Amino acid sequence: MSTRSTTEQADAGPTSGGGQAGEGLSHLVQSLSHLGKRHDKVSVHQIREEIGERSFGPFLVIPSLIELSPVGGIPGVPTALAAVVSLFSLQIAFGMKHLWLPDFVENRKMPGDKLKDGLNFLRPPARWIDKVLKPRLRWITRPPAIQVIAAACLLLAAAVPPLELIPFGSTLPMGAIGLFGLALMVRDGLLAFLAAILAGGTVYLLYRLVL
Structure with missing residues (x-):
């Protein structure tokens, strides 16, 4: 798959939260919250x-x-999420058109009520984020920069398992991954820079953990 296809996938819309133009983070949060409401698992x-x-x-x-x-x-969940991110990041880095997960990952389930309640809590900040973000420095969200972002997400995902041993430690790398994802959604290169700063914080935290 050419890098041109990768660009088209990443740039489907300025705020393509669910894949449609004009849908941002708040729409994504709302959709997943409703999904948790409809299903026990x-x-x-x-x-x-x-x-x-x-x-x-x-x-x-x-x-x-x-x-x-x-x-x-839930113990082990951050590591499982990091594994999913790793699979996605590898495929993005290699320019895959459709992202794939093995069946045993696809069939993993989580409590619908916890998903719904947690995402409902995130709705107000999601609406604020949608107002702040906008397309800028778009070259950072296009090849070859998108491959660099994918590689950074892969490394951040690898940092999650050891940091899960620290209370809230895995939130730092997963937060950086989320910001990189948002940067691709809205084509906001400035946000990618902020994500890189969080990634640097992850490296520092790992350094302190090892020492």
């Missing part, structure tokens, strides 16, 4: 169907949102 496959496949950004944002929700407090 929500599978990864159901989440993929809900958001569609026009934009790569949501596939990086959603694991971060889940990690910030009460579901992220």
Whole structure:
């Protein structure tokens, strides 16, 4: 798949939260919250169907949102989310047109009520974020920069398992991944710079953990 196809996928719309132009982070949060309301258990496959496949950004944002929700407090969940991010990041880096997950990941489920409650809590900040973000420095969200972002997300995902041992430690790398995803959704290169700063904070935290 050419880098041109990758660009088209990443740039499907300025705020393509669910794959349609004009839909931002708040729409993405609302859609997933309603999904949790409709089902006692929500599978990864159901989440993929809900958001569609026009934009790569949501596939990086959603694991971060889940990690910030009460579901992220379940032991092992941050590491499982990081594994999903790793698979997506590899495929984005290699210019895959349609992102793929193995069946055993697609069939993983999480409590619908916790997903709903956690995402409902994020609705106000999501609406504020939608007002602040806008397309700027777009070259940072296009190839070859998009491959660099994917590589950074892969490295951040690798940092999650050891940081999960620290209370809220995994929130830092997953937050950086979420910001990178948002940057791709709205084509906001400035946000990608902010994500890079958070990524630097992750490196520092790992350094302190090792020492």
